[in-house]
Amino acid sequence: MRQLLNTLFVTSEDIYLSLDGENVVASRGGQQVARYPLHTLEGILSFSYSGASVGLMGACARKSISLAFCTPGGRFQARICGEGGGNVLLRRAQYRAADDPLQSCRIARQMVFGKLYNARQSLDRARRDHGLRLDIQRLQRAAGQLKEALPQVEGETDLDSLRGIEGAMATVYFGVFEELILTDREFFRFEGRNRRPPLDPVNAMLSFGYSLLANDCAAALESVGLDSYVGFLHRDRPGRTSLALDLMEELRPCMVDRFVLTMVNKRILTQQQFEFRPGGAVFLNEKGRRTFLQHWQEKKREALVHPYLQEKMAWGLIPYIQALLLSRYLRGELEEYPPFLWR
Numbered sequence: 609m610r611q612l613l614n615t616l617f618v619t620s621e622d623i624y625l626s627l628d629g630e631n632v633v634a635s636r637g638g639q640q641v642a643r644y645p646l647h648t649l650e651g652i653l654s655f656s657y658s659g660a661s662v663g664l665m666g667a668c669a670r671k672s673i674s675l676a677f678c679t680p681g682g683r684f685q686a687r688i689c690g691e692g693g694g695n696v697l698l699r700r701a702q703y704r705a706a707d708d709p710l711q712s713c714r715i716a717r718q719m720v721f722g723k724l725y726n727a728r729q730s731l732d733r734a735r736r737d738h739g740l741r742l743d744i745q746r747l748q749r750a751a752g753q754l755k756e757a758l759p760q761v762e763g764e765t766d767l768d769s770l771r772g773i774e775g776a777m778a779t780v781y782f783g784v785f786e787e788l789i790l791t792d793r794e795f796f797r798f799e800g801r802n803r804r805p806p807l808d809p810v811n812a813m814l815s816f817g818y819s820l821l822a823n824d825c826a827a828a829l830e831s832v833g834l835d836s837y838v839g840f841l842h843r844d845r846p847g848r849t850s851l852a853l854d855l856m857e858e859l860r861p862c863m864v865d866r867f868v869l870t871m872v873n874k875r876i877l878t879q880q881q882f883e884f885r886p887g888g889a890v891f892l893n894e895k896g897r898r899t900f901l902q903h904w905q906e907k908k909r910e911a912l913v914h915p916y917l918q919e920k921m922a923w924g925l926i927p928y929i930q931a932l933l934l935s936r937y938l939r940g941e942l943e944e945y946p947p948f949l950w951r
Contacts, residue, residue, distance in 0.1 A: 614648055615650060616632065616651070616653070617655070617901040617905075618652070618656050620636070621656050621658075621894070622656065623636055623641070623656045624636070624658040624660070624661075625656075625661065627667050630646050631644060631645055632649070632664055646673065650827075651824075652673065652675045653674075653677075653820070654678070656677075659677070660675065668688055674826075675688040676823045678823075687827075695833055698939060702851075703835075705840065706838050706839065706844075710765060712767060712841075715945050716767060716770055716854065719857045719947055720761050720774045720841065722949060723861065724757055725758065726858060726860075726861040727861040727865075728751050728755055729950050729951075730862065730950075731751045731781070731788075734787070735748070735751075738790060742787050742788075743784075747784055753777070754781065757776075761774075781861075782800055785810075785865075786799070789873070805885075805887075805888075805889035805890070806889065806891070807890060809890055810868065813868045813872075813877070813892065813900065814864065817864035817867060817868055818864055820864075821864055822849065822852050822853060823852075824927045825931070827927075828928040828931040829931045831928065831931070832931045832934075833935060834851060835851065836850075837850060838850060839852075839853060841854045841857065855931060861950070862948075862950040867907055870903075871903065876903060881895050881899060908922060908923050909923070910923050914948075916933070916948070916949075917929065929948075930947075933945060
């Protein structure tokens with residue numbers, strides 16, 4: 609089993625990263641502020657405008673350490689890749705599947721099935737845990753619609769129709785998401801999903817969390833030898849890690865959405881940790897990003913039993929395990945790709 613190492617998050621906008629021997633050095637204005645041994649890291653995610661040295665980029669590529677850059681608001685910018693890992697035959701199998709609409713749909717519907725199943729689980733868990741504080745009928749109707757869509761997804765053979773089902777059910781799910789917010793509902797009001805830019809604090813947290821998860825999924829796919837840019841549900845677009853977006857679909861409700869709700873309902877993030885910009889855009893400020901990332905790392909260390917493998921592991925390993933299962937399916941070792949079905 610792969611060891612879950614640390615991810616270095618750089619949240620300050622003026623930090624420059626460089627290499628000193630076998631260490632990554634963080635500097636501000638030419639002055640060193642911190643250093644970390646490379647062998648303890650599996651990834652570096654920088655939200656700084658200052659960037660990193662070529663030497664550090666090369667070392668990360670050689671050591672298979674994921675190095676990615678985002679804007680301070682969490683929008684993905686770039687990721688450093690070394691030589692393509694894995695067997696070339698695996699990538700050729702991936703490309704053949706991506707070029708075949710039926711095969712693409714066969715894989716994509718498993719991922720969409722996992723997304724809808726986990727969204728329904730999230731609503732059902734909220735009803736069990738906080739039934740007296742929620743509009744139970746609204747949640748039951750939404751959960752029922754998600755359940756009814758599952759057989760449709762299983763039998764779908766057309767990618768456009770599958771996307772239509774997924775989009776309709778996302779509207780149903782986010783239509784009741786506000787019910788799951790239990791504290792400070794006036795500030796953390798949620799009237800639907802919006803992005804680019806997010807227009808309220810909840811959407812700001814969701815977008816930030818999805819950026820983190822997409823980076824983790826891209827790194828996991830590359831680590832098992834798959835091309836994170838060639839997807840099945842999300843089609844090819846220059847600069848977009850389409851397969852990472854595919855893989856994260858089933859993980860959104862249980863890894864990011866539930867995490868955001870925890871941050872709100874436990875009052876971990878407050879009004880002081882958001883930045884409101886002219887035009888209506890809302891982002892986490894530096895203090896908010898630091899708090900979010902600290903708890904995100906703690907969440908990734910929590911243990912669970914993988915529903916397919918029946919093995920105990922950390923949440924942070926789930927993207928890697930799902931990438932490994934996808935590679936096994938593409939090699940012909942599994943009859944179907946098994947999505948992550950949250951229990």
